[in-house]
Amino acid sequence: MIIDFRSDTVTRPTPGMLDAMMKARVGDDVFGEDASINELETMSAAMFGMEAGLFCPSGTMTNQIAIKCHTQPGDEVICDESAHVYQYEGGGIAFNSGASVKLLYGDRGRINAEQVAQAINPDDPHRAHTSLVCLENTSNRGGGSCYDMIEMKKIEILCREKGLAFHLDGARLWNALVAQNESAKQYGELFDSISICLSKSLGCPVGSVLLGKKDMIKKARRIRKVFGGGMRQAGFLAAAGIYALQNNIGRLSIDHAHAKSIAGAVAAKSFTKMVLPVETNIIIFELQDGFSAPELVAKMKEHAILGYAISPNRVRLVTHLDITPEMVDKTIDTINKL
Numbered sequence: 316m317i318i319d320f321r322s323d324t325v326t327r328p329t330p331g332m333l334d335a336m337m338k339a340r341v342g343d344d345v346f347g348e349d350a351s352i353n354e355l356e357t358m359s360a361a362m363f364g365m366e367a368g369l370f371c372p373s374g375t376m377t378n379q380i381a382i383k384c385h386t387q388p389g390d391e392v393i394c395d396e397s398a399h400v401y402q403y404e405g406g407g408i409a410f411n412s413g414a415s416v417k418l419l420y421g422d423r424g425r426i427n428a429e430q431v432a433q434a435i436n437p438d439d440p441h442r443a444h445t446s447l448v449c450l451e452n453t454s455n456r457g458g459g460s461c462y463d464m465i466e467m468k469k470i471e472i473l474c475r476e477k478g479l480a481f482h483l484d485g486a487r488l489w490n491a492l493v494a495q496n497e498s499a500k501q502y503g504e505l506f507d508s509i510s511i512c513l514s515k516s517l518g519c520p521v522g523s524v525l526l527g528k529k530d531m532i533k534k535a536r537r538i539r540k541v542f543g544g545g546m547r548q549a550g551f552l553a554a555a556g557i558y559a560l561q562n563n564i565g566r567l568s569i570d571h572a573h574a575k576s577i578a579g580a581v582a583a584k585s586f587t588k589m590v591l592p593v594e595t596n597i598i599i600f601e602l603q604d605g606f607s608a609p610e611l612v613a614k615m616k617e618h619a620i621l622g623y624a625i626s627p628n629r630v631r632l633v634t635h636l637d638i639t640p641e642m643v644d645k646t647i648d649t650i651n652k653l
Contacts, residue, residue: 318642319621323487323570323596323635326518332558339554343547344370345540351550355557359511359524362560363503367532369525370553371544374399374486377510377525379407380538382447384531385480385507388413391443393434395421397456399484400449411542415443423591424454425462428469435477448474451484452491456625459574459597461491464501471505481505486512486523490595493567507531516567516596517559518636521552563636570596573634573643580647581632586611588628598632599625611653618649 319325328336342348356368371377378400382392392408394401396418400408408414417434419426436442448470453459474481483506485491492499502509508527513519525535539545571594578593581600590600602608608624615622623631634643 316642317619317621318638318646320632320634320638320646321621321623323515323518323633326635326637328520328555329518329636331562332518332555335554335558336551339550341548341550344549345545345547349548349550349553351553351557352546355553355560356524358557358560360526362499363509363511363526364500365503365509365526366529367527369532369535369539370546370549370556371523371525371539372521372546374484374510374512374515374523375404375407376539376542376544377523378449378482378484379404379411380535380542380544381482381508381510381525381527382408382414382449383412383538384527384534385447385482386412386414387444387446389443390414390446391417391436392447392449393417393419393426393431393445393479394449395419395424395426395451395454397421397424397454398449398451399455399486400451402456414447417445422457423460424451424457425460425466426450426470427466428473431470431473435479445477445479447480447482449482449484451486453487453494453595453597455486455597456599458591458593458599459487459490459595460592461495461594464495464497467505480507482507483509485509487516487595487597488512489516489564490567490571493564494571494595513556513559516570516635517556517563519552519555519559522556524556566636567596570634570636570638573638573640574598574632576643577632577634577646577650580650584650584653586653596634598634600630602628602630614653615649620646620649 340350
């Protein structure tokens with residue numbers, strides 16, 4: 316039995332999800348005729364109180380489409396230095412949108428309104444035009460850290476005052492909603508656009524949805540086509556998303572509890588220098604000097620436990636719906652013996 320903590324993207328559809336996929340109503344989505352995709356887009360938008368949605372193959376695509384919608388070539392995007400849109404999307408901000416990036420150094424991936432205010436360029440032809448602020452909630456490299464709602468509202472007010480667009484990379488937003496006891500509509504009121512991922516926390520095989528106003532989503536649909544993201548009978552995938560939204564959000568607290576239990580075992584080890592606070596389903600821990608993260612990951616693999624070395628001295632473990640209580644117990648027992 317392999318216990319895979321490399322990411323929450325490794326999950327496989329449950330029997331219920333597979334059944335929903337097999338029964339999906341499909342059509343040609345490029346013609347707007349896939350009933351399952353239309354339902355998913357409408358359902359997702361309604362959850363957040365937003366006007367419209369656009370189903371895409373990945374969260375990278377929804378993020379990059381949003382950035383292109385909100386910017387012009389030569390503009391500048393503000394985000395944390397650890398943000399997924401900057402670190403893990405292949406330089407897409409430059410390649411797709413011709414925009415530069417102003418990196419801020421926040422607290423575990425979370426920036427604040429004061430930092431944003433200081434980062435906005437003056438109206439000067441020598442400087443890039445600041446047009447967009449991007450947040451990531453939860454923050455992947457921040458160890459699944461959650462934004463404070465009050466701080467996000469401060470940033471939103473600042474964006475409105477300065478005429479900036481406000482985008483949320485909500486790849487693991489579902490985890491934040493459960494951990495913080497927040498509602499999706501609270502987020503819909505703050506952001507111009509939100510990317511929600513279905514293939515991480517919620518266990519779908521593929522897919523993300525971009526949410527925003529109707530005019531923006533109309534523009535986004537054209538950009539999706541240019542990016543090669545127009546799909547045909549993709550309702551089989553959308554049906555998995557519908558099932559996940561109806562069945563897999565409430566159970567995320569289980570993943571969070573599993574992560575906290577494993578983090579406790581990791582923190583007790585002499586080779587552990589520190590563990591980032593565990594708020595959701597991500598555990599990131601740093602090793603003492605002289606210990607190698609790749610070597611520790613290799614040692615865990617000998618016990619059929621898969622982790623991910625995110626740097627020479629840091630390891631990431633991610634819990635998800637394929638991790639059972641028995642797997643957690645075995646993992647803790649293995650860690651105790653390392």
